[in-house]
Amino acid sequence: MIECQNLMKIYKIDEEHEVIALQGLDLQVEKGEMMGIIGSSGSGKSTLLNMLGGLDRPSAGKLTVDGKDLLRISDRELVKYKLETVGFVWQNNARNLIPYLSAIENVEMPMLIKGRHKRSRAQELLEMVGMGHRLKSKLGSLSGGELQRVAIAISLANQPSLILADEPTGSVDGETADVILDVFHRLNRELGVTIVIVTHDTQLTNKMDRVVAIRDGKTSSEIVRLSHFLKEEQEADEDQQAETHVELAVLDSARRIQVPEEYLEAIGITNTNKVRMEVENGKIMIKNPSE
């Protein structure tokens, strides 16, 4: 579904200043996958989502989504792409909800824009996200979690093949976050829609099969559910409380990896940019050169 290679995004702030928000990011997402993206503030998560959603254009590299080349796509095709291929869910609903319309009218809005409007489908979507009992409610009367579920129904209005969610549980409590995640899981299972969720929430990432970590505009590591590697009997041997996920470093297209700052500090690498690297007993060792 998503093929992203050496993706760059440079924002020009003024004549002399620019920010490199993505610096050679690699990412692959399979059709029908539901995965997470984490990373500290400013690491480039929203920038990546904006590129994937066609809200902004990448500066260089390769990016195809659902077979469409988002670096070469024409402006006209991009409008169609945003309307038909992707659906967005934001932390702050104000961006895609109209407060003086009812829940069902809000879901119908993107259908109207596309010119294919069906009340029954809007109702179906609201039922799917567990809001079937509040079809006619004005949005002002709904709670944060309920609004978020309406926002998910809206994102599905035009049957997108990809849902992009930026901090969808950022402004709700833990229990509501669980409900919202369950909704995403159901949509993923029942509609087969590919879902990419940006989150800070470890409660959410624990429930996903794959989470990609971004550091300084590059994919640095992937947290993958252990069962993807282990045979079932091996897994059964483990303590019930054993870790369910394992973190893997990502090799980029030039075979580089990022070494976490805390690992370097742990071996005393603070004011040098050199380490010793050797293969020892089938392992690659990174050592302090003064060792």
Ligand SMILES: Nc1ncnc2c1ncn2[C@@H]1O[C@H](COP(=O)(O)OP(=O)(O)OP(=O)(O)O)[C@@H](O)[C@H]1O
């Ligand atoms: N439109 C823009 N113009 C200039 N710089 C931008 C723009 N959008 C993002 N940036 C910069 O790009 C970098 C990445 O920003 P981005 O919003 O992608 O981070 P993020 O990982 O989503 O952070 P957060 O977790 O705080 O939402 C930051 O340094 C940010 O200041």
Ligand SMILES: [Mg+2]
């Ligand atoms: Mg962000």
